[in-house]
Amino acid sequence: xxxxxxxxxxxxxxxxGGRAMRRLIEEVMTVGLAEGLKPxxxxxxxxxxxxxxxxxxxxLVMTTDSHVVQPIFFPGGDIGRLAVSGTVNDLSMMGATxxxxxxxxxxxxxxxxxxxxxxxxxxxxxxxxxxxxPIVTGDTKVMGRGELDGILLNTTGVAITEHVVTDAGLRPxxxxxxxxAIANHxxxxxxxxxxxxxxxxxxxxxxxxxxxIRNVLAAGGRHVVAMKDPTRGGxxxxxxxxxxxxxxxxxxxxxxxxxxxxxxxxSELLGIDPLHVANEGKAVIGVRPSVANAVLNALxxxxxxxxxxxxxxxxxxxxxxVLDTGVGRRLLVEPEGEPLPRIC
Amino acid sequence: xxxxxxxxxxxxxxxxGGRAMRRLIEEVMTVGLAEGLKPxxxxxxxxxxxxxxxxxxxxLVMTTDSHVVQPIFFPGGDIGRLAVSGTVNDLSMMGATxxxxxxxxxxxxxxxxxxxxxxxxxxxxxxxxxxxxPIVTGDTKVMGRGELDGILLNTTGVAITEHVVTDAGLRPxxxxxxxxAIANHxxxxxxxxxxxxxxxxxxxxxxxxxxxIRNVLAAGGRHVVAMKDPTRGGxxxxxxxxxxxxxxxxxxxxxxxxxxxxxxxxSELLGIDPLHVANEGKAVIGVRPSVANAVLNALxxxxxxxxxxxxxxxxxxxxxxVLDTGVGRRLLVEPEGEPLPRIC
Numbered sequence: 136x137x138x139x140x141x142x143x144x145x146x147x148x149x150x151x152g153g154r155a156m157r158r159l160i161e162e163v164m165t166v167g168l169a170e171g172l173k174p175x176x177x178x179x180x181x182x183x184x185x186x187x188x189x190x191x192x193x194x195l196v197m198t199t200d201s202h203v204v205q206p207i208f209f210p211g212g213d214i215g216r217l218a219v220s221g222t223v224n225d226l227s228m229m230g231a232t233x234x235x236x237x238x239x240x241x242x243x244x245x246x247x248x249x250x251x252x253x254x255x256x257x258x259x260x261x262x263x264x265x266x267x268x269p270i271v272t273g274d275t276k277v278m279g280r281g282e283l284d285g286i287l288l289n290t291t292g293v294a295i296t297e298h299v300v301t302d303a304g305l306r307p308x309x310x311x312x313x314x315x316a317i318a319n320h321x322x323x324x325x326x327x328x329x330x331x332x333x334x335x336x337x338x339x340x341x342x343x344x345x346x347x348i349r350n351v352l353a354a355g356g357r358h359v360v361a362m363k364d365p366t367r368g369g370x371x372x373x374x375x376x377x378x379x380x381x382x383x384x385x386x387x388x389x390x391x392x393x394x395x396x397x398x399x400x401x402s403e404l405l406g407i408d409p410l411h412v413a414n415e416g417k418a419v420i421g422v423r424p425s426v427a428n429a430v431l432n433a434l435x436x437x438x439x440x441x442x443x444x445x446x447x448x449x450x451x452x453x454x455x456x457v458l459d460t461g462v463g464r465r466l467l468v469e470p471e472g473e474p475l476p477r478i479c
Numbered sequence: 480x481x482x483x484x485x486x487x488x489x490x491x492x493x494x495x496g497g498r499a500m501r502r503l504i505e506e507v508m509t510v511g512l513a514e515g516l517k518p519x520x521x522x523x524x525x526x527x528x529x530x531x532x533x534x535x536x537x538x539l540v541m542t543t544d545s546h547v548v549q550p551i552f553f554p555g556g557d558i559g560r561l562a563v564s565g566t567v568n569d570l571s572m573m574g575a576t577x578x579x580x581x582x583x584x585x586x587x588x589x590x591x592x593x594x595x596x597x598x599x600x601x602x603x604x605x606x607x608x609x610x611x612x613p614i615v616t617g618d619t620k621v622m623g624r625g626e627l628d629g630i631l632l633n634t635t636g637v638a639i640t641e642h643v644v645t646d647a648g649l650r651p652x653x654x655x656x657x658x659x660a661i662a663n664h665x666x667x668x669x670x671x672x673x674x675x676x677x678x679x680x681x682x683x684x685x686x687x688x689x690x691x692i693r694n695v696l697a698a699g700g701r702h703v704v705a706m707k708d709p710t711r712g713g714x715x716x717x718x719x720x721x722x723x724x725x726x727x728x729x730x731x732x733x734x735x736x737x738x739x740x741x742x743x744x745x746s747e748l749l750g751i752d753p754l755h756v757a758n759e760g761k762a763v764i765g766v767r768p769s770v771a772n773a774v775l776n777a778l779x780x781x782x783x784x785x786x787x788x789x790x791x792x793x794x795x796x797x798x799x800x801v802l803d804t805g806v807g808r809r810l811l812v813e814p815e816g817e818p819l820p821r822i823c
Contacts, residue, residue, distance in 0.1 A: 143592070143593050143594070144589075144590050144591065144592060144593060145587045145588075145589060145590065145591040145592075145593060145596060145621060146589060146590075146621070147589050147621050147623065148621075149587070149619070149621050150587065150619055150620045150621025150622075151621070156619060159619065160617075160619055163593070163596055163597055163600055164583075164585070164600060164617055164619060165617070166600065166601075166604070167601075167604050168604060168607070168613070168614045172613050172615065176615070178613065178614075178615045178616070179614065179615060179616055179617060185616050186580060186582075186615035186616035188579055188580055188615065190579075190639070195539075195579065195580075195637070197580055197582055197615060197616055197635075197637060198582070198616055199582035199583070199584045199616060199617065199618050199633065199635055200584065200618045201584045201585075201586050201618055201620045201631075201633060202620075203586060203620050203622055203626075235532055235534075235539065236530060236532055236539075236541055238530075238541055238542070238543035238635050239508075239543070240543045240544065240545045240633050240635075241508070241545075242545050242547060242631060243489045243493070243494065244489075245488075245489060245490060245491050246488050246489065246490075247488065247489040248487065248488060248489075249487050249488060249489060249507070250487070252489060252507055253507055256507055256508060256510065257510075257511075260510070260511050260512060263512070269512070269516050269522065270512045270522075270523065271516065271520070271522045271523060271530035271532065271541060272522065272523055272529050272530035272541055272542055272543060273504075273508055273509070273523060273543065274543050274544045274545055275493070275494055275500060275503065275504055275508060276494045276545045276546075276547050277489060277490070277491050277492075277493050277494025277495070277820075278494075278547055278628065278821065279491065279628075279820065279821075281625075281628075282547075282627070282628035282821075283626070283627055283628065283631075284622065284623075284625075284626035284627065287545075287586060287627075287631065289543065289545060289584050289633040289635075291541075291543055291582050291584075291633075291635035293539070293541060293637055295534070476621075476623065477622065477623075477626075
């Protein structure tokens with residue numbers, strides 16, 4: 136019913152992680168794909184970070200991501216580190232921190248530099264070692280000059296876990312934690328792409344989070360009830376999805392959200408809210424109040440969680456995100472999509 | 480040591496399934512990626528159709544493929560059917576015919592037709608139902624106009640099996656079977672791409688083979704010792720890989736290789752040997768002589784194996800493929816790569 140003339144072609148916003156993308160996925164990509172799943176399995180219709188399939192008394196978790204970031208090398212990382220981290224993080228967000236294997240499929244434009252390919256491969260290898268996630272199989276395709284802009288990576292990961300954490304488990308009273316400062320990835324890629332000269336040291340946060348999340352689950356156990364990595368569309372998109380799925384209101388305290396001075400400066404320069412900007416090494420975590428402090432301490436004890444904070448509370452109400460600015464409250468509007476294309 | 484100036488850029492041949500591609504993968508893509516695997520696991524270094532990871536007393540088999548076929552719709556299939564079939568077939572070639580789940584990652588060029596996207600999605604869905612292989616999770620990215628030629632699909636699959644069949648198990652005395660007529664996929668895509676007008680009905684063979692391979696394994700059991708689907712580089716590349724890995728000579732009887740009249744006509748018109756052309760619904764199978772006839776009968780009893788034939792024998796000798804033309808024998812040269820780019 137929503138289809139209009141403008142919807143007859145795929146637009147940039149359809150890949151940007153916000154409302155437009157969710158509609159495309161719901162209206163086209165997932166239609167009729169649930170048949171083969173057994174009841175209880177978590178498939179595409181759940182629109183989570185991945186799928187969970189029952190194997191005996193455990194779950195096989197699977198997730199896939201293509202990476203088209205531009206430029207491929209940026210402050211703090213590159214497309215290879217991004218691909219490994221993104222997939223490890225999606226598995227981690229479902230509670231699966233022990234990675235059985237990653238696949239790596241690479242599509243390369245004819246004429247691509249072999250030296251750059253080696254650099255990307257070595258970066259993938261380092262990130263895989265960091266995450267203790269072996270890259271077990273791959274595929275290589277080449278497209279003609281002008282048929283692809285440089286290189287594209289797809290990584291798919293599988294892991295086994297006894298307990299799956301979805302992004303739908305919030306209820307009133309729960310606390311929302313952020314594992315660290317936001318928006319550095321999106322802003323770092325953007326400044327690299329447009330060669331903006333900035334003060335300070337703005338670098339992407341891209342990192343595999345499975346070690347950090349292992350600590351979270353050890354501290355919070357089954358009271359860790361929802362996790363999501365705020366990539367495209369940023370923390371705002373992640374919170375909107377969590378609120379919608381659990382049918383709750385999330386109240387976010389703006390002053391509690393960690394933002395570095397460098398990211399703040401770029402945000403003000405460009406007029407882009409850091410809440411809408413992609414991260415690649417952060418998690419939004421919903422926990423029962425009884426474990427909030429234990430999880431916070433576990434986060435802060437890990438190098439990737441030093442700046443973690445409790446940033447919000449879940450309350451009864453219609454599914455939405457309310458921003459408490461300290462001087463008042465307003466609705467946080469869900470972005471139509473990530474403001475920056477090809478951010479991951 | 481092999482690196483020369485010409486090797487400093489990635490060329491089309493590096494994605495074409497032959498010697499050039501194998502060198503790129505060995506010299507760049509797989510370097511140092513074995514660390515995380517346990518002894519006995521089958522990873523990238525095995526250069527098989529996928530990986531096999533031990534889980535208890537069974538194996539988790541994983542495989543990944545990107546699909547860049549051009550045109551995306553061709554006689555007998557499309558990129559969606561190709562993606563599902565290709566992944567199901569790679570799993571099947573490792574003996575894993577019960578698919579737990581497939582992932583589907585799609586990268587779309589801005590401006591791509593929504594109707595075509597729906598058509599591709601429905602085709603994936605049909606092929607997945609045909610293979611009883613649920614598509615469990617996905618990813619959608621959009622690239623700008625001119626940054627990607629249309630659409631690209633990545634499918635990754637996982638399956639569990641009690642016994643892994645590699646492509647390295649041949650020994651002298653074994654028989655080589657082909658499940659049907661060759662080269663129809665490559666020639667069908669080529670005629671579609673160049674709008675060649677041909678007599679007859681040349682269509683791609685693209686199909687999921689797990690049902691057929693299930694019959695093969697039921698008939699031959701552990702005496703089925705090597706399988707490979709002859710995609711890029713065709714039957715020739717597949718046989719060369721099998722011969723090299725097992726350090727044996729394969730003698731191929733040219734007259735026994737099934738080729739349709741339509742494919743023969745295109746082959747003669749273009750001067751391309753059908754043995755070098757991609758298939759997407761065929762398997763090369765090596766078996767112990769004791770089960771050769773039983774496996775042949777099992778193949779012929781299945782709709783996808785009606786034209787199956789015993790096409791060769793394994794003999795002692797240096798790793799190579801010898802073509803017996805009926806009037807003499809000559810070395811079958813391994814192609815540098817698939818003659819047609821973007822064939823799958």
